[in-house]
Amino acid sequence: MECSLEINVVVLRMRQNRVPLRTSTVVSRRAMQLASFYLRSGSRSSSCVWSRSSSRAFATMAPSSSPVHLLFRQLFEKESSTYTYLLADLAHPDKPAVLVDPVDQTVDRDLNLVKQLGLKLIYAMNTHVHADHITGTGLIKKQMPNVRSLISRASCAKADIFVDPGEKIHVGNLLLEVRPTPGHTAGCVTYVTGEGEGQPYPRMAFTGDALLIRGCGRTDFQGGDAHELYKSVHTQIFSLPRETLLYPAHDYKGQTVTTVGEEILHNPRLSKDEESFNTIMENLGLAYPKMFDVAVPANMVCGIQDSHA
Ligand SMILES: N[C@@H](CCC(=O)N[C@@H](CSS)C(=O)NCC(=O)O)C(=O)O
Numbered sequence: 489m490e491c492s493l494e495i496n497v498v499v500l501r502m503r504q505n506r507v508p509l510r511t512s513t514v515v516s517r518r519a520m521q522l523a524s525f526y527l528r529s530g531s532r533s534s535s536c537v538w539s540r541s542s543s544r545a546f547a548t549m550a551p552s553s554s555p556v557h558l559l560f561r562q563l564f565e566k567e568s569s570t571y572t573y574l575l576a577d578l579a580h581p582d583k584p585a586v587l588v589d590p591v592d593q594t595v596d597r598d599l600n601l602v603k604q605l606g607l608k609l610i611y612a613m614n615t616h617v618h619a620d621h622i623t624g625t626g627l628i629k630k631q632m633p634n635v636r637s638l639i640s641r642a643s644c645a646k647a648d649i650f651v652d653p654g655e656k657i658h659v660g661n662l663l664l665e666v667r668p669t670p671g672h673t674a675g676c677v678t679y680v681t682g683e684g685e686g687q688p689y690p691r692m693a694f695t696g697d698a699l700l701i702r703g704c705g706r707t708d709f710q711g712g713d714a715h716e717l718y719k720s721v722h723t724q725i726f727s728l729p730r731e732t733l734l735y736p737a738h739d740y741k742g743q744t745v746t747t748v749g750e751e752i753l754h755n756p757r758l759s760k761d762e763e764s765f766n767t768i769m770e771n772l773g774l775a776y777p778k779m780f781d782v783a784v785p786a787n788m789v790c791g792i793q794d795s796h797a
Pocket residue numbers: 568618619620697703704705706707738774775776777778779
């Protein structure tokens with residue numbers, strides 16, 4: 489049985505920066521965990537209702553303090569060589585899930601998977617306004633009206649939820665931190681899984697087109713800026729632990745994943761100094777994406793050009 493008095497004592501001692509004396513029993517370790525959770529989460533966690541006097545509080549705290557049981561799928565759309573990512577927390581009773589960078593062509597496949605796995609899709613989210621394909625967000629919302637679209641405020645696109653740098657998106661107990669990574673487009677963000685106890689290890693970063701495996705997003709349209717991209721990747725992505733897994737929105741060579749450590753050493757563009765990087769970016773000579781004129785206006789309204797974005 490968990491003892492609320494003991495947890496309160498531990499909270500108090502932690503607040504005073506004093507390590508609890510008794511940590512040898514199971515009850516005490518649990519008290520330590522719950523106390524740490526309480527102190528970490530403060531009043532920000534909507535699913536945590538802390539009551540000092542009632543042991544019922546533990547029933548409401550338990551789901552929030554349990555470690556994430558991550559379900560992760562990397563899904564591919566071959567016309568635009570786009571990766572869509574499905575993430576869910578299976579430890580949470582609702583099995584909440586998100587799709588990152590869904591593509592209109594593969595919405596049926598992705599939603600079937602969500603249904604088969606018994607997940608509750610809560611967000612259809614984008615790393616940026618894509619220029620080479622139409623996002624699946626609008627179609628997903630048509631089929632599942634409770635799903636909410638999410639994109640960065642800086643993208644200036646339409647969506648239900650706008651996120652800002654430093655915000656944390658909660659998917660059950662899985663956290664996705666929003667890191668600003670402009671440069672490919674002005675509103676690009678990278679979503680990074682949470683740090684520390686209960687969160688997946690190694691951390692995972694969904695880099696959109698800011699960082700591609702041994703490459704990076706082009707910087708010649710949509711507010712693109714090579715100086716900014718260099719700064720974004722170096723400060724927001726290369727500053728993550730070296731073992732962090734990096735998952736881009738595209739790959740054109742059949743690669744699936746990389747790490748911060750690998751890219752710092754081997755990225756042929758971003759491992760160079762900034763001046764060399766700018767020269768490389770000015771001379772990429774890439775053709776405009778075939779879908780550009782259709783995709784950008786559609787994606788500014790999250791994939792459907794009406795009021796249901
Ligand atoms: N050929 C494709 C577009 C290829 C392309 O331009 N990819 C973009 C990301 S999608 S806007 C990019 O940044 N590429 C960087 C690179 O080095 O390849 C099409 O016509 O759709």
